[in-house]
Amino acid sequence: MQTHGILRTAGGPSPPDTGWEFLPHGADIGVRGWGPTREAAFEQAACALTHVVTEAEIRPRSEVALSCEAPDPELLFVAFLNAVIFEMAVRRMLFGRFHVAIDGTRLGATLWGEAVDVARHAPAVEPKGATLTGLHVSQDAEGRWSAACIVDV
């Protein structure tokens, strides 16, 4: 099982010091993304969310735009993951590439992906929602951003 990795950003190769990982939790699973900007950390965490469902390659066949709003950066992260989960559920799609833009309390994102193909993706589990447990959005001393929370599956 792949438990960490790097998502290539929409615009080309990813900058160094960018990636995602799973965080173990008793019944559910945590996702964490990191990168040089808050946006990059959110994009990486969304990639981890996809890996909760499948390890297969996701082809960028169609594009979905979403937006959300929340009073603080941590709740904005939860709102973003929940918006991605909503699009996955309603469109029956999986997404492999993400572009996030944050303006204060508002977030806009573009997701690239394809319809679930049960044979090829062998989806393991369906994320129900992002929780406020293990939630953090922060910047370390070197300026690297990190965003994480537990996802209920």
Added chain:
Amino acid sequence: MDPALLNRVDDVTWRIEPSGPMHVPVVIFADEALIRDMDDKVAEQARNVAALPGIVGASYVMPDAHWGYGFPIGGVAAFDAEAGGVVSAGGVGFDISCGVRSMTTGIAAAELEHVKESLAESLARAIPAGVGSEGTITLDARQMDAMLAGGAAWAVEQGWGEPADLTRIEEDGRMAGARPDFVSNRAKERQRREMGTLGSGNHYLEIQAVEEIFDPTAAAAYGLVGGQVVVTIHCGSRGLGHQIGSEFLIEMAAAAQAAGIALPDRELACAPILSEVGQRYLGAMRAGINCALANREILGHFARRVLRHFFPRAEVRLLFDVSHNTCKVERHRTGRRERELFVHRKGATRALGPGHPEVPAPLRAAGQPVLIGGSMGTGSWVLAGMAQSEERALASACHGAGRAMSRHAALHRWSGRQIVDELAMRGILVRSPSLRGVAEEAPGAYKDVAAVVLAAEHAGLARRVARLRPMIVIKG
């Protein structure tokens, strides 16, 4: 968890006395081995719940408890609205009214063995399971509201179920006080094509055999006969419940702050019961309960159709349907007076004792059936609520085996193919679109369900009636 950190009351009861912000004690029902295996986070989360405003009695922890988010999974907490009590979306969980239903069939397990392979294939085709699966039912806006108000009674009206089922479902199949108008359009959109789908994770449909009977009188009342086939379904309110839970969690985080409630963990987000947000959540959550009741009724109908194709004379009767992620208004005696409480059960089952007027008449003398889902290798249990459960834990009992290991750890240890093959050697057929999903749900990733139910019995919560052995497992 180190038992030395708890006050031992007896072999299966442990307490943490109130300290700091706690209003009530924590009471944990488990034997010492289960306590040792329990994550430290369970005690921390139970203590946090004990500090919420208006909590009554204790913050109770069931023997299958494990680390949740905010509330422990396997937690029971009751709040008094008049005393500033709160309602919490996290205290109910994302999968509102997730639960279990079992149906008796009268079919001999030995007879079913002859058609097991083809029955497994037919069930796998008839029951949409897993991520990306498509149900056959699509609801328009008017039907959605009717479903959210009507629950399983609505499903029966549509022809997906039988009227006799309704008396064997909590709330007679329809939760009163549901407010479809308090459910967001996004939640409804997520549910539009999800009725009659099983979902994924730990949700399943199993064909089981009654392997062992512990209480012949109760088993007879429940219609359980040794060697006969039972159908058990575990699932909940699907995308609708998840969306309601997610939305109110965020809203309640702000509401708690506005109400001046200090939260040690944001996930405990809650709102006073008598606040606008609290009332709106209760109305939406009750609609979510109806969605789960309708969904299990429809899945039961699909399973019935398949079974009747193979066994035309089979009488597939609903034994009972329980929910284990809810908040319900109930009357309980605490201290000297009886009062109305808002009882949160998150990963805990209501367990009414013998003679309780809310238990359907044919089952009343035995007590309410408590259906315990085990892992796919170890089987499930049917328990009966005990008279003491009211006083012990506001008439509550455990809900399952409870995870002993994270999904992450399970994937490192087992492969899905290995699990499917090993279970097949033992005569258990697993059908799932995802081998990784099977590995994450490996039997070894769960606690010993037999130890959990024994602890529940010793603690006076629910007593053992029968053990069920899995024959076919349909997983998402």
